[in-house]
Amino acid sequence: xLEDLQVNIIGLxxxxxxxxxxxxxxxxxxxxxxxxxxxxxxxELQQRDxxxxxLESRNSQLMQVESSFQNLQEQHKRQKQAVEEEKIEIRxxxxxxxxxxxxxxxxxxxxxxxxxxxxxxxxxxxxxxxxRPAGGLPEGTELPILNQPPSTKTSSSDxxxxx
Numbered sequence: 001x002l003e004d005l006q007v008n009i010i011g012l013x014x015x016x017x018x019x020x021x022x023x024x025x026x027x028x029x030x031x032x033x034x035x036x037x038x039x040x041x042x043x044e045l046q047q048r049d050x051x052x053x054x055l056e057s058r059n060s061q062l063m064q065v066e067s068s069f070q071n072l073q074e075q076h077k078r079q080k081q082a083v084e085e086e087k088i089e090i091r092x093x094x095x096x097x098x099x100x101x102x103x104x105x106x107x108x109x110x111x112x113x114x115x116x117x118x119x120x121x122x123x124x125x126x127x128x129x130x131x132r133p134a135g136g137l138p139e140g141t142e143l144p145i146l147n148q149p150p151s152t153k154t155s156s157s158d159x160x161x162x163x
Contacts, residue, residue: 093124
C-alpha cells in the first residue's frame with residue numbers, strides 16, 4: 001500500500017510536472033506571440049509617427065504658401081490701388097489741360113503750347129504722348145516739352161501762300 005501510494009504520488013507529481021511543462025511551453029508561445037504583436041504595433045506606430053511628421057511638414061509648407069499668397073494678394077491690391085490712384089490723378093490733369101485748352105481762343109500753336117508748358121512738366125508730357133495710340137492722331141497734336149520750342153512744321157497752305 002505504501003508502494004501504491006508512492007506510485008500514485010510519483011504519478012501525480014509526474015502529471016503535475018508535465019502540466020507545468022505544458023503550461024511553460026504555452027506561456028512561452030504566448031510570450032512570443034505577444035512580442036511579435038508588440039513589434040508589429042511598434043512598426044505601425046513608427047509608420048504613423050512618420051506619417052504625422054510628414055503631414056505636419058506639409059501643413060507647415062501649406063501655411064507658408066498660404067501666407068505668401070495672402071502677402072501677394074495684399075501687394076497686388078496695393079499696386080492696383082496705386083495704379084487706380086495714378087489713373088485718377090492723370091485723368092484730373094488731362095481734364096484740367098483740356099479745360100485750359102478749351103478756354104483758349106483759337107490762336108497760333110505757339111501761344112497754346114505756352115499755356116500747356118506752364119501746366120505740365122516734360123515727364124508728364126512724355127507720359128501723355130507715349131500713352132497715345134501710334135498713328136491715330138493728326139500731325140502736330142503732340143504736347144510740347146518744357147523749355148523746348150515747338151517744331152516749326154509748314155503746312156501745305158503756308159507753302160501755297162508763300163509762293
